[in-house]
Amino acid sequence: MFSCDFPSEVHSLFDKRFTYEKEEDWLLPAASEVLSSDHKEFSRFLSLKESLNQVKNLLSDKRLDDWHRHTSFTNKAGRVVPEVRRQVNAELCTQAWCKFHEIVCTYPLLPSTALWSYELNTLHLCEAPGAFISSLNHYLKTRDVNCDWTWVANTLNPYHEANHGLVMIADDRLIANTLLWWYFGPDNTGDIMSSRHLDGLGKFISNMSSVHLVTADGSFDCQGNPGEQETLVYPLHYCEVVTCLATLGPGGSFVLKMFTLFQHSSVNLMYLLNCCFQSVHLIKPGTSKAGNSEVYVVCLGYVGKEAIQEHLEKLIAHFGTEVGLKSLFPHGSLPASFLQRHHDCCTYFFERQTQTILENLKLFSDMREEDKLHLNLMRESAVSYYLQRFQITFIPRKHWLVRKPRVGCNFNARWVGTRNRRTDTFNERKQLEALTWLEKVAQGYFSSFLEEHVTGNLGRGCSLEGSNCELQHEDWYFLQGQRLSRIQSSSFCDCELLNKYNGALEGCSAGESIIPWASLSCPSCPLQPAADVVSSLLELAENGHHVLVCGAPSVFEVLQQRQLSSGFLESPPPLQLLSLLHDGDPAYQQQLISLILQAFQQLQAGDSFLLPVLSSLTRFTAGIVYILCHCFQIISFSCPTSNLTCGANAVLLCCGYQPLPSPVLQHLHQLEQLVSSASPQQVLEFIPMEELLKGHFLEFLWDLNSAIIRRSLHLIGLHEHAKTSDMGLVQGEEK
Numbered sequence: 001m002f003s004c005d006f007p008s009e010v011h012s013l014f015d016k017r018f019t020y021e022k023e024e025d026w027l028l029p030a031a032s033e034v035l036s037s038d039h040k041e042f043s044r045f046l047s048l049k050e051s052l053n054q055v056k057n058l059l060s061d062k063r064l065d066d067w068h069r070h071t072s073f074t075n076k077a078g079r080v081v082p083e084v085r086r087q088v089n090a091e092l093c094t095q096a097w098c099k100f101h102e103i104v105c106t107y108p109l110l111p112s113t114a115l116w117s118y119e120l121n122t123l124h125l126c127e128a129p130g131a132f133i134s135s136l137n138h139y140l141k142t143r144d145v146n147c148d149w150t151w152v153a154n155t156l157n158p159y160h161e162a163n164h165g166l167v168m169i170a171d172d173r174l175i176a177n178t179l180l181w182w183y184f185g186p187d188n189t190g191d192i193m194s195s196r197h198l199d200g201l202g203k204f205i206s207n208m209s210s211v212h213l214v215t216a217d218g219s220f221d222c223q224g225n226p227g228e229q230e231t232l233v234y235p236l237h238y239c240e241v242v243t244c245l246a247t248l249g250p251g252g253s254f255v256l257k258m259f260t261l262f263q264h265s266s267v268n269l270m271y272l273l274n275c276c277f278q279s280v281h282l283i284k285p286g287t288s289k290a291g292n293s294e295v296y297v298v299c300l301g302y303v304g305k306e307a308i309q310e311h312l313e314k315l316i317a318h319f320g321t322e323v324g325l326k327s328l329f330p331h332g333s334l335p336a337s338f339l340q341r342h343h344d345c346c347t348y349f350f351e352r353q354t355q356t357i358l359e360n361l362k363l364f365s366d367m368r369e370e371d372k373l374h375l376n377l378m379r380e381s382a383v384s385y386y387l388q389r390f391q392i393t394f395i396p397r398k399h400w401l402v403r404k405p406r407v408g409c410n411f412n413a414r415w416v417g418t419r420n421r422r423t424d425t426f427n428e429r430k431q432l433e434a435l436t437w438l439e440k441v442a443q444g445y446f447s448s449f450l451e452e453h454v455t456g457n458l459g460r461g462c463s464l465e466g467s468n469c470e471l472q473h474e475d476w477y478f479l480q481g482q483r484l485s486r487i488q489s490s491s492f493c494d495c496e497l498l499n500k501y502n503g504a505l506e507g508c509s510a511g512e513s514i515i516p517w518a519s520l521s522c523p524s525c526p527l528q529p530a531a532d533v534v535s536s537l538l539e540l541a542e543n544g545h546h547v548l549v550c551g552a553p554s555v556f557e558v559l560q561q562r563q564l565s566s567g568f569l570e571s572p573p574p575l576q577l578l579s580l581l582h583d584g585d586p587a588y589q590q591q592l593i594s595l596i597l598q599a600f601q602q603l604q605a606g607d608s609f610l611l612p613v614l615s616s617l618t619r620f621t622a623g624i625v626y627i628l629c630h631c632f633q634i635i636s637f638s639c640p641t642s643n644l645t646c647g648a649n650a651v652l653l654c655c656g657y658q659p660l661p662s663p664v665l666q667h668l669h670q671l672e673q674l675v676s677s678a679s680p681q682q683v684l685e686f687i688p689m690e691e692l693l694k695g696h697f698l699e700f701l702w703d704l705n706s707a708i709i710r711r712s713l714h715l716i717g718l719h720e721h722a723k724t725s726d727m728g729l730v731q732g733e734e735k
Helices: 007-013 043-059 064-074 080-088 095-106 131-142 173-177 195-204 226-247 264-276 305-317 336-365 369-389 426-434 437-442 447-451 495-507 530-540 553-561 586-602 619-629 662-676 695-727
Strands: 016-020 119-125 148-153 213-216 253-258 277-284 295-302 463-465 479-482 547-550 566-569 608-613 632-638 650-657 681-685
Touching: 007 369, 016 336, 043 336, 064 336, 080 095, 080 369, 095 131, 095 277, 095 295, 095 369, 119 131, 119 226, 131 148, 195 226, 195 305, 213 226, 226 253, 226 264, 226 305, 253 264, 264 277, 264 295, 264 336, 277 336, 463 695, 495 695, 530 553, 530 608, 530 632, 530 650, 547 553, 547 586, 553 566, 566 586, 586 608, 586 619, 586 662, 608 619, 619 632, 619 650, 619 681, 619 695, 632 695, 650 695, 662 681
Parallel strands: 119 148, 119 213, 213 253, 547 566, 547 608
Antiparallel strands: 016 277, 253 295, 277 295, 463 632, 479 681, 608 650, 632 650
């Protein structure tokens, strides 16, 4: 039982709610007026925004790691998540899990069983990592709800290389093991902000008789401009709302995460929801940090898309580049009673947020022992209160969505904690953004890579044993999507490292995104001699079988000098330029699959194979390595090897060839035809992602890409550091 000294304070923590009391004149304007006028702000709402930003500005000189640590301690519900995870065995128990459980226990989101017909269909937008889904599963299983539940989810595809790692959730425990239930759209990015995505989603869920619940938990990092979070996120909120209105069934419910609601765009969006649902509520869950602007809009009793068909068609037509260019409704079309009610709502949450921020600031500078004691008691009481009020009970693992996880980056220990938490202040971050690339180099932001000379074979000791398991090629498919313009994330490397690499490529050479390989060198880093590569290859090979060398003539010469059985496969250099596409260039991928198939025609059982590679950041190239893993007994790599084959960062050493089954070879020949065609699309994946995310294989690609990127960063850093010295830049100032 929670402490009797804190009942009122704890209760108020979990009772931040507001309800719009709908009036008869709250009606949609004519469809012809929708998105037809320019934005015009309401002054009384902007004054609230300015007041809130003034309070937020008090945090600008606080280091983010220090402030985060402080607010984590002052968060009165801070112990709820770990205790729920521990006490009730909750699957994927995160802050989002606990927030949704508060919402589903507070409002009647789900229809009565009489209306379900023992069927429940839910759609979850911007859902990564999937905590709303696992929370709903926990609710249904522990409340003994006997229904046939079907769910579909959308999020930015964590495996699409064009999606930036900073806007995606790294945790893929649920996604990787339930990929069939996730819809990433016709371009495979998962970006819901296009009408093509909406059309495809409608087809994807067409087997559902009706959608009973839609949730939308989307957002993105606004740390660079926190005062304009509402403006930045509005286009996403618009697309989430319209997607809901186009897919939700009559009488259904909608849960939408929003932030401040001061600007004309948000006011209009809230009016749209009030006109389309029987009731609209706002809740700030107790497990949501009290000092942030996050609120959840809960909409109950959808009127159905037939009732707003004309309006909906116009809303859908403004997806994409036109989102936010025009005001949703004319300034004068919103009833005064609604504006007053909305102002009451904004004021209510504004007062509670600013009160929390000011309290946290006071405690940041003066935390007494009695304050610590009070907070600890409050945190203990909040746990008990949460478990009792929302009736959270234990669930056995057999009732989880993923009972025995098979794959996922999150289960590779090397991936844990790869995204670094920001430690600088807001002011320091803005100063860094103002620096040019050369000034950043001169001020030492990349000094660790400058000093990290390569002292030997980076691949030595790193090997991957071939898999003896039978390839499940019957389940393979070709996934095509929009051509990649650059590689911004990868499931096969540390994305923080990749971000630094891309930043280096963008910043060097006066802002050009590509530089010639020939201009990069380091006199202190010994390149891998051909003789050492041959020795490494022979150490892996159990006997003196034939060695097929691809595109590394110096290695072939050493083999011939040693009178070892060998063959040479001619290949053009991978690329003459460092590019933000890395191994995602369709021309390179076409060349790679062609070389592999040529090699398979020449290799005999037990032979070895040497293949130069740029990197393995894409699903396509990872698929090539996967194939090699299943037709060789052991694979290793050697890096750096640009002296052995121009433009290649490493060579794969493959020993003990085992011919592939005919159906697999046929699949690869079909792949070659696809990548050689003049299609405007690109083959993104030809081996199922579930297969590419498995333990040791994933670790091998991690090591390979890490070695390649660190070596390249070192060379680029030296190249640019020399340039800053020539220009006389010292500490970011010209002499």
